[in-house]
Amino acid sequence: MPIVLLIIIGAAAGFLATRLMDLDADVPTTIAIGIFGALIGGLVLRFLLMLTGLFAGLVGAVLGAMLLIWLWRTYFGR
Template sequence: MPVLLLIIIGTAAGFIATRLMKLETDVITTMAIGIFGALIGGLILRVLMVLTGWLGGFVGAVLGAMLLIWLYRTYVKKR
């Protein structure tokens, strides 16, 4: 169940993050950005998740996905 929840929250977070960062991607890439962003955000904002529950995890997932998009744009896309 936690893996399914991670996929659902990560997909939603990836969708929101790609729209906020104005990045046009396909569905698989959006899901990957969201899931990896959820992992990054979950690690960084563990305290926020404990205090606010799933909403904190969702915020962390969006912020992590946005960080991943920024890193991609800064270091990978320029090549």
């Protein structure tokens, strides 16, 4: 997946994940959560389910970002 597409999908995934998890974050944090979530979720989903395509990447990115938010709240919570 090209890096620009990863950033775009990651930004969208971060936005969705922060809204679904009710997290108040600034734009750079939201994008970073989405990009790292895209890496985590995309790799896990592709490994476990052998899914390909843009939709699988978005779903994986959102799930990965939600996992990252959960871990952040659990271990570095406010």
